[in-house]
Amino acid sequence: MELFLTENQTDDMRLSVRTTRVLHHEQTAYQELVIVETPQWGRLMALDGFFQTCDRDEFVYHEMGAHVPLLTHPDPKRVLIVGGGDGGMAREVARHPGVEHVDLVEIDGRVIECCKTYFPQIAVALSGNPKVHVHVADGIQWVREHEAEYDVVIIDSSEPIGPGEGLFTADFYASVYRCLTGDGILVAQTESPWVNADVIRRAYRGIRQSFPITRLYTCAVPTYPTGLWSFTLGSKKYDPLEADPEARIAALGRLRYYTPDIHFAAFQLPGFVAEIVAEAEEEGR
Numbered sequence: 700m701e702l703f704l705t706e707n708q709t710d711d712m713r714l715s716v717r718t719t720r721v722l723h724h725e726q727t728a729y730q731e732l733v734i735v736e737t738p739q740w741g742r743l744m745a746l747d748g749f750f751q752t753c754d755r756d757e758f759v760y761h762e763m764g765a766h767v768p769l770l771t772h773p774d775p776k777r778v779l780i781v782g783g784g785d786g787g788m789a790r791e792v793a794r795h796p797g798v799e800h801v802d803l804v805e806i807d808g809r810v811i812e813c814c815k816t817y818f819p820q821i822a823v824a825l826s827g828n829p830k831v832h833v834h835v836a837d838g839i840q841w842v843r844e845h846e847a848e849y850d851v852v853i854i855d856s857s858e859p860i861g862p863g864e865g866l867f868t869a870d871f872y873a874s875v876y877r878c879l880t881g882d883g884i885l886v887a888q889t890e891s892p893w894v895n896a897d898v899i900r901r902a903y904r905g906i907r908q909s910f911p912i913t914r915l916y917t918c919a920v921p922t923y924p925t926g927l928w929s930f931t932l933g934s935k936k937y938d939p940l941e942a943d944p945e946a947r948i949a950a951l952g953r954l955r956y957y958t959p960d961i962h963f964a965a966f967q968l969p970g971f972v973a974e975i976v977a978e979a980e981e982e983g984r
Contacts, residue, residue, distance in 0.1 A: 781838035783855035784810035786822030869905035
């Protein structure tokens with residue numbers, strides 16, 4: 700008998716992957732956590748039924764979430780990651796020689812521990828890396844309690860339900876603004892333009908209320924709904940379209956998705972995605 704793990708991506712669309720083994724399954728204090736082995740994508744983790752990370756395509760999401768803001772900011776030294784319990788974002792941030800201190804704040808400690816066990820190549824920076832400091836805590840509260848402390852804040856959240864819901868509000872983005880230094884940058888994952896246009900509009904409006912430079916960019920993550928994924932960047936001073944990633948990318952070692960050309964291409968939006976952004980800007984006036 701074949702077994703499939705299925706994500707209900709919307710009320711009308713599902714993605715199923717064949718599994719050969721259930722490696723871990725538990726109900727944590729916050730969510731249902733499942734890790735399975737799959738022929739197509741390697742090991743895959745789902746939280747409350749939503750696919751979060753897998754061996755084969757995780758590098759896309761993590762490289763684009765980390766390197767776009769860090770190569771836009773000319774000299775990032777202190778970085779905060781909210782969420783990101785799998786460790787992939789911390790791994791990419793820690794590549795940057797100039798980054799001195801990374802705080803990773805994940806509300807569910809079981810995600811961290813399970814990823815160390817089952818995804819060691821993703822979670823490699825969570826143990827023994829002197830730059831990376833892991834905190835099992837509420838990211839919203841952490842942001843409120845740290846003012847003008849970080850050069851870059853990355854919101855590596857799950858979907859805007861359950862533990863991740865509060866990370867998609869204008870009030871939270873305003874708190875992040877205060878948490879950043881005077882030339883700081885925020886990046887938040889903001890879901891799929893095909894099926895989460897309402898989430899993108901809400902997040903973009905919320906970020907734009909606080910940040911004078913707000914830009915949406917996209918990448919291709921096959922196991923996420925529709926495969927087209929978005930991030931929204933808010934910056935106090937630096938425009939990612941005026942960055943010079945070529946000057947510092949060599950120090951990062953081998954990357955598999957992000958390149959200087961991809962950096963700029965990611966901001967060139969398909970017409971229907973640009974319309975979502977235009978609607979968000981119009982609604983925010």
